[in-house]
Amino acid sequence: ECFMTLDLLEKIKKIKTTSLANNSFSDQKTSHHKPKDYKAKYEQVKQVIAQQQDMIQQLNSENEKYHGVLNANKKIYEDAMAQLEKQKEITIRDMQTKAQKSLSLIIKRHLQKEQKLKKLAFFRISTLKSEKKSLQTKQQQWEEKQKCLKEKMEKLRIKGIRLASHFTTTKSKLLNEINGLRREKKEFRELFMEFKHNLIEKGIHLDQ
Secondary structure, three states: OHHHHHHHHHHHHHHHHHHHHHHHHHOOOOOOOOHHHHHHHHHHHHHHHHHHHHHHHHHHHHHHHHHHHHHHHHHHHHHHHHHHHHHHHHHHHHHHHHHHHHHHHHHHHOOOOHHHHHHHHHHHHHHHHHHHHHHHHHHHHHHHHHHHHHHHHHHHHHHHHHHHHHHHHHHHHHHHHHHHHHHHHHHHHHHHHHHHHHHHHOOOOOOO
16 A cells, blocks of 8 residues: 555656646747747647646556555455454353353252352352453453554545545646646647748748
8 A cells, every 4th residue: 555655646746747847848939949849849748748648547547546455455354343253252152152061060960069069169150250351351352453453444544535635636737737738739739820821921831
């Protein structure tokens, strides 16, 4: 998850760097460029738009992978909780069954031996208390594990929300930049056609 997040942030950083370079390029004056310069800049703008669209697709793919990881972790958490609950019930049932069987066997075997029965009863009661205490300790451990898993899922959920918000903001900025580049592309095209038309009026044909 950390590597995926770092990789996603690195790609966002690359997109911002490309965007800054493109903004610097778009601020240059174009009134004294030759026709081949207009064509080159027009193709360069097209290439930049294609690159940023590819970056957006990659970000979408990374976001889907991250959501897949969150869903997988959620499934692991649910399975772990179900397994803990099942194991808890089995252990409690087994301990209760063993205790009941042992106590019944002791009472049956020593029904006529009152003093020994009392001693065994006291001993068994002490053992059951110890087992109960052990069971309570295990239950506390299960509750602590459950709490840790819940905290982990909450952190993952918050992390996912933050990343999704950051992704949405970055995507919106990139779309705005792409729209700006498209407008610049249209302006370049209109300027080039006007320049070509002026040359034709002067008897200069670019195709020759």
